[in-house]
Amino acid sequence: LDGLFNVAQSSKADIALANDPDGDRLAIGVPQSNGEWRALSGNEIGALLCNRMLQVTSGQNRKVVSSIVSSSLIEKIAEEAGVEHAQTLTGFKWIISEAYRDPKMNTVFSYEEALGYAVCSSVRDKDGISAALRFVEMAEYLKKKNLTVIDQLNNLYLKHGLHVSRSQAIRVIEHGQLPQVDFPSELLRYGSPDILGSFKILEFGDYDEAAINAGLELPKSNMVRLILETGIRIFIRPSGTEPVVKAYLEKVVDVKSVDEIGNEQTRTGRAFDSILEDLKEYLMQILVPDQSTPN
Numbered sequence: 001l002d003g004l005f006n007v008a009q010s011s012k013a014d015i016a017l018a019n020d021p022d023g024d025r026l027a028i029g030v031p032q033s034n035g036e037w038r039a040l041s042g043n044e045i046g047a048l049l050c051n052r053m054l055q056v057t058s059g060q061n062r063k064v065v066s067s068i069v070s071s072s073l074i075e076k077i078a079e080e081a082g083v084e085h086a087q088t089l090t091g092f093k094w095i096i097s098e099a100y101r102d103p104k105m106n107t108v109f110s111y112e113e114a115l116g117y118a119v120c121s122s123v124r125d126k127d128g129i130s131a132a133l134r135f136v137e138m139a140e141y142l143k144k145k146n147l148t149v150i151d152q153l154n155n156l157y158l159k160h161g162l163h164v165s166r167s168q169a170i171r172v173i174e175h176g177q178l179p180q181v182d183f184p185s186e187l188l189r190y191g192s193p194d195i196l197g198s199f200k201i202l203e204f205g206d207y208d209e210a211a212i213n214a215g216l217e218l219p220k221s222n223m224v225r226l227i228l229e230t231g232i233r234i235f236i237r238p239s240g241t242e243p244v245v246k247a248y249l250e251k252v253v254d255v256k257s258v259d260e261i262g263n264e265q266t267r268t269g270r271a272f273d274s275i276l277e278d279l280k281e282y283l284m285q286i287l288v289p290d291q292s293t294p295n
Contacts, residue, residue: 005029005037015139015149019128025115026128028135030149040149042113043071043165043250047156048149049117049131050074052138053109054081063105065098067091067112068218069235069248073156073163074111080160083108089221090237092116092126100124113167113248154258162253162261164268169244170280196226197278203227230271236279245283247276 001018008016008029016029016037028040040048050064054077063084066074078085084105088094090112099107099118110118116126119134142152157163194201205225207218223237235248249272253264 001027001029001039009035009037014143015135017132017135019132023128024126026117026131026135027115028149032150040153041165042111042115042167043073043163044153045115045131045135046070046111046113046117047073047077047163048138048153049111049119049134050109051077051152051156052134052141053119054078054083057106057108059106061104061106063099063107065095065107065110067095069167069237070111070113071163071165071250072233072252073160076160077156087218089218089223090114092118095126096124113165154261157255157261158258162255162264163250164253164265164272165248165250166269166272167246167248168276169239169242169246170276170283171244172280172283196228196282197274199232199275199278200229201226202229228275232268232271232275234275234279247279249275 001016004016004018007013009031014031018027018029019025026045028045029037030040031037046066054062054064060082062081063086064074064078065086065088067090068087069090075085086098088098092110092112095110095112095116096118099110100121107121108119110126112126115128117128117131118124118126120127120130123130138152139149142149147155203226205227207221207223207225221237223235226234226236228234230251232249232251236245238245251268251271253268255261255264
C-alpha cells in the first residue's frame, strides 16, 4: 500500500482505498496527525462499516454476522442498536450461510477480520467494491460533520471500550506442511495449559468439543481459545493451506479520553509482541520438538 499512500498524500486525499485483484476484499488507509498514513485493520474497518450500516437501515428484524475470531466490538455496536448479532467459524461460506439462514431476518452487515465485508444482499459473498462505496459514503457523511474516520473510530472506543486486536500467522516450520494432528488435543497432551510465557491462562476452550459450541451452535473446529489473566483473548488454529498457525488476539480496555486510546494501544501492542513470541516457542515445542526457535 506504500504507493497508494504516496498518491493519497500528494493529492491530500481524506482516505485511500484498495481492492485485491478479484475485488472481494477492501483495504483502507487514513492520514494520521503526524502526516503519515496507516492502514486500518480489518476489525477497525468492520466496526466502522457496521456502525454506519446500522445508522442507514431500520427495522426490528435486522441482523449482523461476524466470524468468531473477529473483534467483539461489533457485538456491542449491534447490542446498542437493538440488533441481533451472530457468530460463525472463519470463512465467508459460514458467514453467508448464517446471514441468510432465516429468511425472516434482514442481515444488513457481515464481516471477517481478514478484510472481507458484505454490505448488501445483492452480493451474497464478501465484496470489496460495494464495501468501498459504503465506506466512501460514510467518510463523506463524517466530513460534513467535521469528523474524520479516526474521530469516529475513537468515538466508538470511548463508548464501547478500546478494542485492540491483531491477527498473525506464526510460521512454525520453513518448508512443507504442519504435522496433521488434532490441534486442541496436542496442546492439552503437551501439558496443562496454565501458563503462556509469563501470563497465566484463566480459560482454555476447545472448539473440537461440543460443550463450548453449545451456545453458538458452531460445527466442531480444530481451534482453541485462551483467556489470559490480563484479559487478552486468543484464538489459535492451524492453517489449512500453509505451514503456519494463525493467532487472533484481542484486549478490551475502558478508556475515558483520546489520549488514553493512544497510550493503551501502544501498551497492548507491546504485550501482544511478547505473547506472540511465547506462543511461537510453545507451538514449536509441541509440533516440531526437534527444532528450536531461530534467533
